[in-house]
Amino acid sequence: MTIHSIEIAGIRKKFGEQTVLDGIHLNVAKGSVLALLGPNGAGKTTLIHILSTLFPPDEGNARIEGHDVVTARDEVRRLISLTGQFAAVDEVLTGYENLIMMCRLSGLSAAQARAQTAELLKRFDLEGAAHKRVKAYSGGMRRRLDLAVSLVVRRPVLFLDEPTTGLDTVSRRTLWDMILQLKQQGMTILLTTQYLEEAELLADEIAVLNGGHIVASGTAAALKARVGSEVIELRSSSDEVIRTIPTDGSVQHVRHTLNEIAALYPADSTITLRKPSMDDVFVALTAPQQSKEASLA
Amino acid sequence: MNQAQPVPKPASLAVTNAVFIGRSIRHSLRNVESLMMAIMLPVMLMLLFTYVFGGAIDPGGDYVNYVVPGIILLCAGFGSSSTAVDVATDMTNGIIDRFRTMPIRSLSIVTGHVAASLVRNLLATAIVIGVAWLVGFRPNASLAEWLGALGLIVLFILAFTWLFAAIGLVTGSPSAASGYGFMLLFLPYLSSAFVPTSSMPSWLQGFANHQPITPVIETIRGLLTGTPIGDYGWQAIGWSAAILVLALAWSAFSFRRRGGRR
Ligand SMILES: Nc1ncnc2c1ncn2[C@@H]1O[C@H](COP(=O)(O)OP(=O)(O)OP(=O)(O)O)[C@@H](O)[C@H]1O
Ligand SMILES: [Mg+2]
Numbered sequence: 404m405t406i407h408s409i410e411i412a413g414i415r416k417k418f419g420e421q422t423v424l425d426g427i428h429l430n431v432a433k434g435s436v437l438a439l440l441g442p443n444g445a446g447k448t449t450l451i452h453i454l455s456t457l458f459p460p461d462e463g464n465a466r467i468e469g470h471d472v473v474t475a476r477d478e479v480r481r482l483i484s485l486t487g488q489f490a491a492v493d494e495v496l497t498g499y500e501n502l503i504m505m506c507r508l509s510g511l512s513a514a515q516a517r518a519q520t521a522e523l524l525k526r527f528d529l530e531g532a533a534h535k536r537v538k539a540y541s542g543g544m545r546r547r548l549d550l551a552v553s554l555v556v557r558r559p560v561l562f563l564d565e566p567t568t569g570l571d572t573v574s575r576r577t578l579w580d581m582i583l584q585l586k587q588q589g590m591t592i593l594l595t596t597q598y599l600e601e602a603e604l605l606a607d608e609i610a611v612l613n614g615g616h617i618v619a620s621g622t623a624a625a626l627k628a629r630v631g632s633e634v635i636e637l638r639s640s641s642d643e644v645i646r647t648i649p650t651d652g653s654v655q656h657v658r659h660t661l662n663e664i665a666a667l668y669p670a671d672s673t674i675t676l677r678k679p680s681m682d683d684v685f686v687a688l689t690a691p692q693q694s695k696e697a698s699l700a
Numbered sequence: 701m702n703q704a705q706p707v708p709k710p711a712s713l714a715v716t717n718a719v720f721i722g723r724s725i726r727h728s729l730r731n732v733e734s735l736m737m738a739i740m741l742p743v744m745l746m747l748l749f750t751y752v753f754g755g756a757i758d759p760g761g762d763y764v765n766y767v768v769p770g771i772i773l774l775c776a777g778f779g780s781s782s783t784a785v786d787v788a789t790d791m792t793n794g795i796i797d798r799f800r801t802m803p804i805r806s807l808s809i810v811t812g813h814v815a816a817s818l819v820r821n822l823l824a825t826a827i828v829i830g831v832a833w834l835v836g837f838r839p840n841a842s843l844a845e846w847l848g849a850l851g852l853i854v855l856f857i858l859a860f861t862w863l864f865a866a867i868g869l870v871t872g873s874p875s876a877a878s879g880y881g882f883m884l885l886f887l888p889y890l891s892s893a894f895v896p897t898s899s900m901p902s903w904l905q906g907f908a909n910h911q912p913i914t915p916v917i918e919t920i921r922g923l924l925t926g927t928p929i930g931d932y933g934w935q936a937i938g939w940s941a942a943i944l945v946l947a948l949a950w951s952a953f954s955f956r957r958r959g960g961r962r
Contacts, residue, residue: 457797491796
């Protein structure tokens with residue numbers, strides 16, 4: 404019995420000359436949710452594709468529930484379910500037909516497939532559109548169907564690549580509830596997202612991918628602590644944020660910082676002191692090297 | 701979602717194939733333009749070759765008996781070429797990633813398209829023969845000869861459909877697939893399908909006599925209307941079987957090699 408559902412050790416992947424993943428080490432505890440954050444092109448999708456057996460890494464290895472994703476591909480495929488970044492449903496078929504097809508391919512009998520399809524249509528609020536072709540679905544409906552399709556049978560590990568991108572606030576909330584429900588049922592979930600709020604809400608642990616490495620990982624609180632306990636936010640007279648500077652909040656450091664910046668900005672600028680947000684963490688951890696030093700100076 | 705429900709055993713190969721064949725047939729039925737094309741093309745070609753070209757090529761009026769096998773193959777070529785586009789479309793859509801991460805033989809998605817193509821093309825063949833009959837086609841084949849001709853047509857359709865499937869797998873985009881697939885469609889014109897190869901310039905005869913379409917045409921023609929078959933029978937089977945085996949291997953190879961990436 405492994406404690407970690409997903410174990411990633413030293414994964415490297417190049418596309419041509421471009422090194423996308425440059426030695427990834429990461430573990431995901433059984434039954435937990437890990438959010439993978441990173442700017443566009445960081446390699447989040449690439450990592451998910453390696454973990455879901457679509458192509459092998461150049462170096463390193465990864466295990467799902469103890470099975471190697473390269474040498475034990477077939478076992479891994481019985482344990483995982485992938486919801487890719489772009490909705491992977493059949494547009495020519497109806498929602499109902501999509502679900503039936505996936506149920507059958509997942510090994511359910513015809514009768515089980517019908518029962519499960521009915522249940523999923525209800526649960527994902529797609530009953531009204533069940534017999535419409537997916538081509539006519541809205542983005543949100545398509546995404547819900549996409550997620551329903553990946554849940555036709557219960558697999559212990561779920562990969563969600565940007566599950567809520569393009570959804571409105573209400574659909575996003577609904578999806579969050581569903582993800583939390585799956586977690587409660589004991590599923591291990593690795594999700595990627597562009598929304599820090601989402602990572603903070605859903606994930607037990609957050610890992611930030613940048614420049615081919617995991618540059619930070621931990622709970623949301625731990626990551627925020629890395630930026631500093633407080634942030635000085637400098638605003639212009641028109642109330643625009645000009646600069647944010649992390650600080651430990653001590654009188655000495657705040658005074659020192661203010662002395663340094665006083666001459667650089669208009670005198671009518673204002674400052675506030677606040678707790679760091681996940682955005683600050685993200686910017687600090689993923690900024691290109693020089694500006695990162697500048698913002699943490 | 702039932703928590704106690706255990707993960708079921710993966711679908712068997714038979715179920716997987718059946719599911720994908722059903723999917724591809726649904727796709728075929730819902731693609732109205734190409735379905736119309738599959739039905740209209742045999743009718744149009746049959747009428748065109750009988751009434752427009754037929755008089756000039758063979759004023760005796762017996763041309764319809766000569767041309768039927770050629771039209772069957774021409775339609776089968778057109779009909780199977782859309783497989784290249786179907787396969788390429790699936791390969792560029794995210795859905796293939798999902799199938800590849802499931803514990804099933806995902807090459808069955810291609811098998812599904814091939815089976816649907818076979819059904820479409822046999823339908824087109826039936827239409828060709830039906831229309832041909834109306835305009836004067838009078839085969840003198842026995843039941844065994846009919847079955848032999850049908851068997852060869854099925855083998856030919858399978859071979860060319862797998863070839864188009866392989867083209868769809870390697871080209872990587874639906875429009876490129878349709879472009880490359882198109883080139884193959886000229887083969888019937890450079891064979892004995894519409895005029896005897898002896899009427900061609902000698903440099904072309906060399907090609908026409910030694911390409912796969914001519915023996916297939918001559919064999920079907922011989923079986924249906926009693927013209928001499930000679931060595932063409934074995935050549936027809938040999939060519940079709942060789943193309944089928946190579947195309948299958950090529951498809952399986954390129955399917956495996958193409959990762960799940962766009
Ligand atoms: N098949 C491929 N061939 C060549 N380069 C690729 C391929 N797939 C991805 N890349 C490159 O690898 C890098 C990482 O891509 P990836 O899709 O993993 O990023 P991502 O973190 O998921 O980005 P996003 O947030 O935009 O989804 C990008 O620079 C991309 O151009
Ligand atoms: Mg991505």
